[in-house]
Amino acid sequence: MTKIAIIGGTGLASITGFEITGREIVQTPYGEPSGPLVQGLLANHEVYFLPRHGAGHTIPPHKINYRANIWALKQAGVEQVIAVNAVGGIRKDMQPAALIVPNQIIDYTVGRTNTFFEEGLKQVVHIDFTDPFCEKLRASIIQTAEEHSINVIKEGTYAATQGPRLETAAEINRLENDGCHLVGMTCMPEAALAREQELCYASLSVVANLAAGRGTEELTMEVIEKNLNMGMERARKLIELVIPSIS
Numbered sequence: 485m486t487k488i489a490i491i492g493g494t495g496l497a498s499i500t501g502f503e504i505t506g507r508e509i510v511q512t513p514y515g516e517p518s519g520p521l522v523q524g525l526l527a528n529h530e531v532y533f534l535p536r537h538g539a540g541h542t543i544p545p546h547k548i549n550y551r552a553n554i555w556a557l558k559q560a561g562v563e564q565v566i567a568v569n570a571v572g573g574i575r576k577d578m579q580p581a582a583l584i585v586p587n588q589i590i591d592y593t594v595g596r597t598n599t600f601f602e603e604g605l606k607q608v609v610h611i612d613f614t615d616p617f618c619e620k621l622r623a624s625i626i627q628t629a630e631e632h633s634i635n636v637i638k639e640g641t642y643a644a645t646q647g648p649r650l651e652t653a654a655e656i657n658r659l660e661n662d663g664c665h666l667v668g669m670t671c672m673p674e675a676a677l678a679r680e681q682e683l684c685y686a687s688l689s690v691v692a693n694l695a696a697g698r699g700t701e702e703l704t705m706e707v708i709e710k711n712l713n714m715g716m717e718r719a720r721k722l723i724e725l726v727i728p729s730i731s
């Protein structure tokens with residue numbers, strides 16, 4: 485059985501049906517992870533859960549210690565990671581509460597520590613990041629969704645922005661011109677660090693809102709949370725169904 489971890493994002497600080505069996509505090513050479521790794525049983529399978537923004541949802545996207553989080557999961561023996569990301573929908577079909585399994589990323593973040601390979605190297609390392617997500621895990625998520633009639637959008641290009649503010653309407657137009665379909669703040673450098681640690685990593689992105697300038701509603705935290713709750717319910721269900729098929 486391979487060890488699986490779920491990195492929870494905004495709207496997924498806990499998982500219903502997840503029977504907690506322990507908590508593991510992992511020390512890393514990179515500082516503290518967002519919190520202890522929560523060990524437990526989901527659909528009768530052992531999984532780790534790590535809420536990326538901390539248990540009380542207090543760590544903003546640009547302050548997350550992505551290296552410590554990925555390192556802690558690697559140390560725990562995790563091989564596969566399902567990352568849950570709240571996003572804004574840019575493409576028309578990416579309406580609030582839609583689920584997306586993105587297949588590409590454009591990284592617009594700045595000033596985040598984005599590699600394990602920077603000091604004490606015997607040789608410079610460049611990882612292959614042509615396909616930034618684990619295709620096998622993406623395929624499992626998509627197949628499980630199809631088998632259970634859960635609507636998911638099977639691909640999309642994720643724009644990773646710095647935040648914590650949301651974008652301007654012009655910034656969203658630029659992202660769209662660049663070929664991006666959804667926008668969020670947490671997939672990078674997480675996905676790249678996971679690849680550096682040879683973890684099989686895929687994102688299940690949940691649309692919280694229409695991206696800036698795409699809707700008429702003001703983008704308040706209340707609106708985002710309301711939409712997210714609907715989407716996260718389906719994301720939770722899908723994750724529960726995926727776990728047995730990948731472990």
Ligand code: HPA
Pocket residue numbers: 570571572573645650651667668669692693694695696708
């Ligand atoms: N932009 C960036 N990140 C987000 C958004 C958004 O519109 N919604 C949720 N996370």
